[in-house]
Amino acid sequence: MRALPVGERALLVELSNGAEAQALHAELLRRRATGALRVREIVPAARTVLLDGLDEPARVGAELPGWRIPPLPARAETVLEIPVRYDGPDLADVAAHWGVPESEVARIHAAAEFRVAFCGFAPGFGYLTGLPQRYEVPRRATPRTAVPEGSVALAGPYTGVYPRTSPGGWQLIGSTDAVLWDHARVPAALLSPGVRVRFVPDFLPAPSRTAPESR
Numbered sequence: 280m281r282a283l284p285v286g287e288r289a290l291l292v293e294l295s296n297g298a299e300a301q302a303l304h305a306e307l308l309r310r311r312a313t314g315a316l317r318v319r320e321i322v323p324a325a326r327t328v329l330l331d332g333l334d335e336p337a338r339v340g341a342e343l344p345g346w347r348i349p350p351l352p353a354r355a356e357t358v359l360e361i362p363v364r365y366d367g368p369d370l371a372d373v374a375a376h377w378g379v380p381e382s383e384v385a386r387i388h389a390a391a392e393f394r395v396a397f398c399g400f401a402p403g404f405g406y407l408t409g410l411p412q413r414y415e416v417p418r419r420a421t422p423r424t425a426v427p428e429g430s431v432a433l434a435g436p437y438t439g440v441y442p443r444t445s446p447g448g449w450q451l452i453g454s455t456d457a458v459l460w461d462h463a464r465v466p467a468a469l470l471s472p473g474v475r476v477r478f479v480p481d482f483l484p485a486p487s488r489t490a491p492e493s494r
Contacts (some may be wrong), residue, residue, distance in 0.1 A: 280294055281293045282344075284340065287336075289333065290329070290336050290339060292328045294326050294327065295326070300326050302351050303328050305473060306346065307328065318330050318332055322397075324397050324399070325397065325406070357475070358392065358477050359470075359477070360477050362455055363389070363479065363481060364481045365453040367430065367453045369419070369432075369450040370384055373433060377414060384452060385452070385453070388438070388452065388478060389477075391410050392476075393407040393438060394408055394409060395471060395473060396437075398468065398470065402467070403443075403459035403460030403469065404439055404470075405470035405474075406439060410438065414433075415436050416433050417435070427441070427444055427454065431453040431478065433450045433452060455478075
C-alpha cells in the first residue's frame with residue numbers, strides 16, 4: 280500500500296490488486312459511517328482509492344499502512360438482480376475462448392455473484408468482478424462504433440452493462456432492460472462501488488450438442 284498526496288486535501292492510495300482496493304474501499308466507507316474518518320469523497324478504481332476532502336491528509340497517509348483491513352465478506356445481505364437475455368453477438372466467440380458450448384457461457388455467467396469494483400467510462404457504467412480468472416476474455420480486436428444500450432459485456436476480468444449506446448470493444452454476451460442511469464432516480468446510478476449483483480437469465484440459448492475447441 281502506498282499513499283500519495285494529491286493537492287492539499289487528497290490522497291491517492293495505491294494497492295497491489297483489485298481485491299485489496301475493494302477491501303480498502305469498504306473499510307474507508309465503514310470508518311466514515313462511524314465518524315472515525317472525516318473525508319468528503321472516496322473514489323475507488325482498479326487498483327487505487329482516492330480520498331478527497333481530508334482535514335489531515337498527511338496524518339491519514341501515515342496511519343493507513345497500520346490499519347487492519349478485513350477481507351470482503353463472501354456474501355452481502357442484499358444482492359441486486361439484473362435480468363439478462365443471453366443472446367449477444369459475441370456469445371459464440373466467448374464460448375470458443377472458454378472451450379464450452381454457448382449455453383454454458385450463460386450458465387457460468389449467471390451462476391457467479393458479482394461485485395461492483397468501481398465505476399467509470401460513462402455515467403452508470405460499473406466494472407463488476409466475480410468470474411474466476413480462467414474466464415477472462417480479451418477485448419475485441421476491432422471495437423464497435425455503437426454498442427446498444429443495455430448490452431451485457433465481458434472484457435478482461437470484468438463484466439459491464441452499457442448504460443447508453445456508445446462505442447465499445449467489449450465482448451457482448453447478452454442484453455438487459457434494466458435502466459443503469461436515470462436522472463429522475465435517487466441515486467441516478469443503479470450500480471455503485473460495493474454493490475453485489477447477480478444476473479438472472481431471461482433467456483438461455485439452447486444447449487449445444489458439442490463444445491467448440493478451446494483457443
